[in-house]
Amino acid sequence: MTDISRRESVLAFDDRMATVDFRISHTAHITVDSEVCRSCTTRACLVACPAKLFVTTNDGGILFNYEQCFECGTCYAVCNNEGAITWNYPEGGHGVVFRHG
Amino acid sequence: MPDFEVVVVGAGPAGSIAALSLARLGHSVCLLERGPFPGSKNVYGGVIYGRILDELIPHWWEHAPVQRWITRRGTMLLTDHQSLCIDYRSTAWAQAPYNGATAYRPDFDKWLADEAVKAGATLVSSTTATGLVRTNRGLVGGVKTDREGDLMANVVIACDGVNSFLAKEAGLYPNFSKDHLTLGVKEVLALPRQEIEARFGIRSGTNEGADLEIVGGTQGIAGGGFVYTNLDTISIGAVLSLGGLSASKVRPEEVIAGLKAHPSLAPLVDGAELKEYSAHLIPEGGFDAMPEVVGDGLLVAGDAAGLCLAAGLWLEGVNYAIGSGKCAADAVHEAIAKGNFSKAGLVSYKDRLEATFVLRNHRKTRKAAHLLLSDRLQNRYPQIACDLLEQLYTVEDPLPKRGALTIGRALWKGSGLRIRHALRDGRDALKIYG
Numbered sequence: 001m002t003d004i005s006r007r008e009s010v011l012a013f014d015d016r017m018a019t020v021d022f023r024i025s026h027t028a029h030i031t032v033d034s035e036v037c038r039s040c041t042t043r044a045c046l047v048a049c050p051a052k053l054f055v056t057t058n059d060g061g062i063l064f065n066y067e068q069c070f071e072c073g074t075c076y077a078v079c080n081n082e083g084a085i086t087w088n089y090p091e092g093g094h095g096v097v098f099r100h101g
Numbered sequence: 102m103p104d105f106e107v108v109v110v111g112a113g114p115a116g117s118i119a120a121l122s123l124a125r126l127g128h129s130v131c132l133l134e135r136g137p138f139p140g141s142k143n144v145y146g147g148v149i150y151g152r153i154l155d156e157l158i159p160h161w162w163e164h165a166p167v168q169r170w171i172t173r174r175g176t177m178l179l180t181d182h183q184s185l186c187i188d189y190r191s192t193a194w195a196q197a198p199y200n201g202a203t204a205y206r207p208d209f210d211k212w213l214a215d216e217a218v219k220a221g222a223t224l225v226s227s228t229t230a231t232g233l234v235r236t237n238r239g240l241v242g243g244v245k246t247d248r249e250g251d252l253m254a255n256v257v258i259a260c261d262g263v264n265s266f267l268a269k270e271a272g273l274y275p276n277f278s279k280d281h282l283t284l285g286v287k288e289v290l291a292l293p294r295q296e297i298e299a300r301f302g303i304r305s306g307t308n309e310g311a312d313l314e315i316v317g318g319t320q321g322i323a324g325g326g327f328v329y330t331n332l333d334t335i336s337i338g339a340v341l342s343l344g345g346l347s348a349s350k351v352r353p354e355e356v357i358a359g360l361k362a363h364p365s366l367a368p369l370v371d372g373a374e375l376k377e378y379s380a381h382l383i384p385e386g387g388f389d390a391m392p393e394v395v396g397d398g399l400l401v402a403g404d405a406a407g408l409c410l411a412a413g414l415w416l417e418g419v420n421y422a423i424g425s426g427k428c429a430a431d432a433v434h435e436a437i438a439k440g441n442f443s444k445a446g447l448v449s450y451k452d453r454l455e456a457t458f459v460l461r462n463h464r465k466t467r468k469a470a471h472l473l474l475s476d477r478l479q480n481r482y483p484q485i486a487c488d489l490l491e492q493l494y495t496v497e498d499p500l501p502k503r504g505a506l507t508i509g510r511a512l513w514k515g516s517g518l519r520i521r522h523a524l525r526d527g528r529d530a531l532k533i534y535g
């Protein structure tokens with residue numbers, strides 16, 4: 001990444017997430033049941049997840065990737081459909097590691 | 102035989118102070134932390150208000166990993182193109198015992214946990230508590246972990262932060278809801294030291310610093326913002342009600358971008374390089390949203406007990422976490438002396454919280470969340486205040502000057518707001534800040 005792109009006021013989202021350290025676990029601490037999401041009317045996770053880990057798929061489901069997660073808990077708090085999200089902390093020592101928190 | 106007399110889950114400020122206090126009282130205590138080191142999972146604004154540490158760690162200011170000492174506190178009201186700032190500065194805060202200090206949580210929390218270890222607590226990091234263990238009498242008697250098996254204790258203190266799965270598992274948090282939560286998102290931006298001092302009007306070459314709290318500027322999502330100075334970085338962030346955010350089309354990082362682009366904030370952050378982006382929830386519901394804090398064999402402290410105080414002028418959680426951690430330790434000490442670890446044996450925790458600033462302040466500010474997140478406080482009053490000043494400061498010669506009352510009356514009429522609401526808000530504000 002060049003210095004200039006870092007200095008832009010709105011960074012590309014990947015560049016933004018590249019500033020965060022993760023010790024990625026082999027197993028997913030959060031799973032999303034895309035079938036349950038199909039009937040969701042709010043899709044609140046899309047706008048609210050600060051790490052932008054939820055994306056819609058062409059067929060109206062949800063694609064979720066656990067790797068760059070802040071473990072903040074926003075997604076399950078705003079989730080509209082019971083049972084769509086299974087949420088746990090990652091195994092000890094893994095996941096996000098803040099340097100400046 | 103349990104492994105420890107007490108297991109404290111979570112090495113944030115609440116947990117470390119609970120463990121430190123218990124260790125000093127001679128008890129065996131395990132301080133469990135899921136991160137690779139204390140502080141690695143924690144995010145705040147942030148300013149530490151250290152008065153509560155004076156007795157616990159005498160002369161803490163000589164040892165704590167501080168970035169800057171706050172000598173300037175401002176509250177800013179923002180509209181699209183205006184801003185109004187109450188800006189207070191005092192050099193008295195530049196000397197011990199100080200008022201507030203910026204610090205990075207991975208530094209500060211690690212330091213505090215080290216103090217607990219020095220006092221005799223056993224810190225177990227990289228280990229997540231995955232649930233509660235019950236004794237055959239139904240009391241909580243330990244926690245399940247993912248790396249150390251079950252850790253058994255007479256009492257468990259849940260200092261596991263805003264999402265407290267332990268309090269929820271114990272059935273103490275039935276009213277946990279997004280309506281009582283805000284999302285804090287933050288950027289840490291690098292700038293040279295002297296540049297920060299010049300931009301924030303800080304005496305150059307000192308480690309004095311500024312703290313600005315922001316109302317408005319959150320693109321229609323109820324919440325607020327903040328700007329804090331560290332030695333060679335600035336922390337800028339937004340605090341967003343989860344209800345407002347989920348119903349919005351604007352994403353959290355876009356709200357920060359909006360703040361950074363605001364004409365009164367842009368000059369502070371222009372050209373600074375992003376060092377870290379982060380996010381964390383805040384329990385903002387206050388007094389009326391708190392869980393039960395005492396169970397059989399279990400106490401809940403800090404953010405896990407919803408004890409963060411978010412009341413506009415104040416965004417304080419670390420000191421409340423510390424205060425409640427200390428109360429929990431004292432209650433457990435008493436329970437151990439009596440040999441009674443049931444709810445009845447631990448109940449003095451509640452009284453101790455009530456007797457200190459922790460619950461006193463929360464009781465006094467219980468209407469704050471409701472008031473501050475209302476449309477009137479978020480948008481309407483700031484707009485009127487800014488317009489009032491704009492008209493007072495605008496010179497309209499040859500027209501004669503209009504007085505503040507005339508301008509105010511016209512603005513009020515145009516706003517369509519009701520006197521009745523304003524009176525109620527005024528009364529609530531008096532209760533909170535009066």
Ligand SMILES: Cc1cc2nc3c(=O)[nH]c(=O)nc-3n(C[C@H](O)[C@H](O)[C@H](O)COP(=O)(O)OP(=O)(O)OC[C@H]3O[C@@H](n4cnc5c(N)ncnc54)[C@H](O)[C@@H]3O)c2cc1C
Pocket residue numbers: 089110111112113114115116133134135136139140141142143144145146147148149150228229230231260261262263266284285286287338340381382383402403404405408409416417418419420422
């Ligand atoms: C954006 C933002 C700005 C803020 N600004 C300020 C400010 O300027 N000043 C201020 O005083 N406060 C501020 N706060 C509030 C403050 O951060 C919290 O109130 C404070 O951190 C609470 O401390 P705690 O010890 O209760 O919880 P935490 O600091 O959250 O600590 C909980 C600990 O428990 C660990 N843990 C959780 N679950 C488990 C488990 N199952 N097993 C093992 N370990 C576990 C976590 O890793 C963590 O270390 C802010 C908060 C946010 C989000």
Ligand code: SF4
Pocket residue numbers: 032036037038040041042043044045046054062078079080081084085
């Ligand atoms: S809010 Fe919940 S149910 Fe709706 S799409 Fe997101 S994860 Fe699925």
Ligand code: SF4
Pocket residue numbers: 030048049050051052053068069070071072073074075076
């Ligand atoms: S916990 Fe937070 S960062 Fe992780 S997926 Fe959920 S909302 Fe996104």
